[in-house]
Each structure stands twice: as C-alpha cells, then as structure tokens.
Amino acid sequence: MATDALLKRVCEKFQIQGEYQFFNVINSGHINTTYQVFFLRNGEMKDYIIQQVNTYVFRDPIAVMDNISSVTEYIRAKIKEKQATAKRNVLHYSKTSDEKYYTFLEDGSFWRCCRYIDGSISFEQTDDLDIVEEAGIAFGEFQLYLADYPVKDLHIVIPHFHNTVRRFEAFKDAVRENLAGRREEAQEVIDGYLQLEEIATKLYKLQKSGALPLRVTHNDTKPSNVLFDEQTRKHLSVIDLDTVMPGLVACDFGDAIRVIGSTGAEDERDLSKVRLDMEKYKAFARGFVGTVKDRLWEMEKQTLALGAVTITVECGGRFLTDYLNGDKYFRIHYPDQNLVRAKCHLVLAQDMIKRLDEMQRVVDEYCKK
Ligand code: GN1
Ligand code: MG
Numbered sequence: 001m002a003t004d005a006l007l008k009r010v011c012e013k014f015q016i017q018g019e020y021q022f023f024n025v026i027n028s029g030h031i032n033t034t035y036q037v038f039f040l041r042n043g044e045m046k047d048y049i050i051q052q053v054n055t056y057v058f059r060d061p062i063a064v065m066d067n068i069s070s071v072t073e074y075i076r077a078k079i080k081e082k083q084a085t086a087k088r089n090v091l092h093y094s095k096t097s098d099e100k101y102y103t104f105l106e107d108g109s110f111w112r113c114c115r116y117i118d119g120s121i122s123f124e125q126t127d128d129l130d131i132v133e134e135a136g137i138a139f140g141e142f143q144l145y146l147a148d149y150p151v152k153d154l155h156i157v158i159p160h161f162h163n164t165v166r167r168f169e170a171f172k173d174a175v176r177e178n179l180a181g182r183r184e185e186a187q188e189v190i191d192g193y194l195q196l197e198e199i200a201t202k203l204y205k206l207q208k209s210g211a212l213p214l215r216v217t218h219n220d221t222k223p224s225n226v227l228f229d230e231q232t233r234k235h236l237s238v239i240d241l242d243t244v245m246p247g248l249v250a251c252d253f254g255d256a257i258r259v260i261g262s263t264g265a266e267d268e269r270d271l272s273k274v275r276l277d278m279e280k281y282k283a284f285a286r287g288f289v290g291t292v293k294d295r296l297w298e299m300e301k302q303t304l305a306l307g308a309v310t311i312t313v314e315c316g317g318r319f320l321t322d323y324l325n326g327d328k329y330f331r332i333h334y335p336d337q338n339l340v341r342a343k344c345h346l347v348l349a350q351d352m353i354k355r356l357d358e359m360q361r362v363v364d365e366y367c368k369k
Pocket of ligand 2: 029220240242243
C-alpha cells in the first residue's frame with residue numbers, strides 16, 4: 001500500500017505541477033495497483049491516475065507502455081480528424097523529464113501516470129440497457145480506430161493470452177500439482193470445467209486453421225473499462241490498454257458479455273442468481289455488432305456468440321487454476337474469492353451453452369440491419 005510520500009515522489013517524476021493534496025485507492029482491477037491523486041493548481045483541483053504495474057504479470061512493462069503510447073497516439077490522430085480535441089476520448093499519459101511514459105523506483109517497482117478524464121464515470125455492472133449498448137459501441141469503435149493499425153508491430157505482452165488450449169493445459173497441471181492442497185474441495189467445479197474443454201477450444205483451433213484473422217484487440221473488455229460522460233451517459237473512452245495485442249474479435253465481444261451479460265457479479269456466491277441476461281446481451285450486441293459488422297469476415301460474425309462461451313470458460317478456468325496454485329495471479333479480497341469466481345463462471349458458461357443458438361441468432365440479426 002502506497003503512502004502520500006511515495007505517491008508524491010512518483011508524481012514528481014512525472015512533473016505534475018501544483019500542490020499535492022491526497023490520494024484514493026481504486027480497487028477495481030485484479031492485477032495492477034491504482035491510485036487517484038489530487039493536486040491543487042491555480043486554485044483548482046486536478047486529478048491523475050497513478051498505477052503501479054504488476055511486473056509478475058507484465059514481465060516486460062516497457063513493452064506494455066510502448067504498445068499503449070503507440071495505440072493512444074494512433075487513436076488520438078484519428079479522432080482529431082473529425083473533431084477539434086480528443087482530450088476526453090482517449091487516455092493521455094504523462095512523460096518523465098527524460099521523455100519516458102514510465103518510471104522505475106529504486107525498489108524496482110514500475111509506475112505510470114495518466115490524466116483523469118474530467119466528468120467521467122464507469123460502471124462495474126449496470127441494468128441500464130442504454131449504457132450497455134453504449135459500451136458495445138465504445139469497444140466496437142476501438143476496433144474501428146485500430147482497424148488499419150499494423151498488428152505485427154504490437155508487442156505480445158502476455159504470450160498465449162487467449163490460447164485456450166494452453167490455458168486448459170495449465171489448468172490440468174494445477175489440478176495434478178495441487179500446490180495449495182485445495183483440489184478436493186474444488187473437485188466438482190474442476191470436473192465441470194473439464195467437460196467444457198472441447199467447446200472452449202474450438203475458437204482457438206479455428207484461428208489456428210486460418211479461418212479467423214488476428215486483429216488489434218483490447219483483451220479486457222469489461223464494462224468498467226469504458227468511461228462515460230457523467231451527464232450524458234454517452235461513452236467517452238476505452239481504458240486499461242495493457243493487454244492490447246493481436247487477437248480475435250470474438251474474444252473482445254465474448255469477454256464483455258462474460259461480465260456485462262451476466263445477471264450476477266463476477267464473484268456472485270448465490271449461483272441461483274447467475275445466468276445470461278438476454279436483454280443485456282442483445283443491447284451489447286446491438287452496439288458492438290452494429291459498429292463493426294461491415295469490417296468482419298463471415299466466419300467472424302458466425303463465431304461471436306461462441307466467443308462469449310469461450311472467454312467465460314477460459315476466464316473462469318484461470319480463476320480456478322489460480323485458486324489451485326494458491327492465489328498467485330489475481331488479487332483477492334477474501335480467501336476463496338477465486339473459487340467463487342470460478343463457480344460463478346461455470347454456471348454462466350453452462351447457461352450460455354444451452355442458449356448458444358439463440359445468442360448467435362441475435363448477432364445474425366444485427367449483422368443484417
Ligand atoms: C484481469 O486486472 P484487470 O481487471 O484489468 C485480467 C483479465 C481478466 C480480468 C477478470 C492481465 O484484468 O484477463 O479477464 O482480470 N488481466 C490480466 O476480471 O490477466
Ligand atoms: Mg485489465
């Protein structure tokens with residue numbers, strides 16, 4: 001946990017002008033540690049987002065910042081072609097005095113700083129279908145902005161990120177090794193995931209066979225990664241660009257549905273509350289598919305719904321793998337949170353599998369419009 005003194009030092013490195021006031025901890029991510037810091041400048045309060053990047057997860061954090069700075073510059077230029085300022089529509093990272101978008105402290109910790117977007121708000125979950133549709137448009141637009149970005153120039157910051165075949169191998173290793181001695185209590189949920197291996201690896205195998213193209217994808221499309229205008233509730237910007245890498249459109253679509261399309265939280269303990277919310281699914285699909293459809297291959301359109309199943313199983317399986325390994329990867333707020341997350345994702349995935357045809361029909365309809 002950071003102190004005022006530490007954050008002040010980090011802010012000095014990023015040459016933030018004004019008088020440091022205080023900080024808030026932002027608790028929503030599972031990987032990095034995030035703070036909102038406040039400065040008084042010319043009588044006005046200014047805030048910034050300071051993050052300590054998790055270098056256990058991001059082994060090459062400089063590559064992460066390299067991707068982020070190129071991608072944000074690219075999007076900024078695109079937006080400026082159609083409007084005067086992109087200030088509230090794309091993240092703006094601060095530089096150090098030696099022109100770097102990051103700084104290391106003596107203890108090896110890696111830090112970055114970006115401007116807080118004024119008047120913005122985000123949602124962990126929402127029942128407002130207009131906001132769900134807006135989130136779909138936001139991630140769809142992100143795809144469009146980067147449609148002609150050279151995919152090959154991106155660093156692969158986490159190799160095999162959506163390689164579901166490998167994810168299943170790592171899961172089976174974790175079951176076999178039973179490092180944290182938790183296998184027995186998790187046996188039922190382990191068996192549940194093992195039964196879904198075939199359907200969850202289909203998408204990856206299709207991509208490998210050449211049937212699906214790799215595009216620039218966001219790879220963490222949960223609703224909390226979209227900023228909305230506090231007043232109008234229209235989308236402003238997509239955030240959390242750490243995992244921007246070559247990937248499948250279906251993974252971005254599916255990862256969003258995993259969270260925004262569920263009737264429960266990501267770690268809902270009461271499994272009777274967890275299923276796919278078809279209305280939210282339709283709203284997100286309307287926004288996303290409506291925005292990107294003209295650029296997609298036929299096979300991409302046909303596998304969007306499968307993407308939701310794939311990512312729900314993959315992400316739930318990652319939570320379970322981490323639980324079996326002793327919670328080394330995802331931050332937890334209570335002891336069995338990764339197990340709770342895994343159980344919840346299993347129930348959600350099973351419900352999606354039952355309704356997969358209906359889900360795909362919704363996509364087909366929005367593709368035609
Ligand atoms: C992690 O920390 P956060 O919330 O940005 C994870 C994603 C998962 C997500 C599950 C680098 O993202 O892949 O989908 O948790 N990020 C990484 O909520 O592994
Ligand atoms: Mg993320």
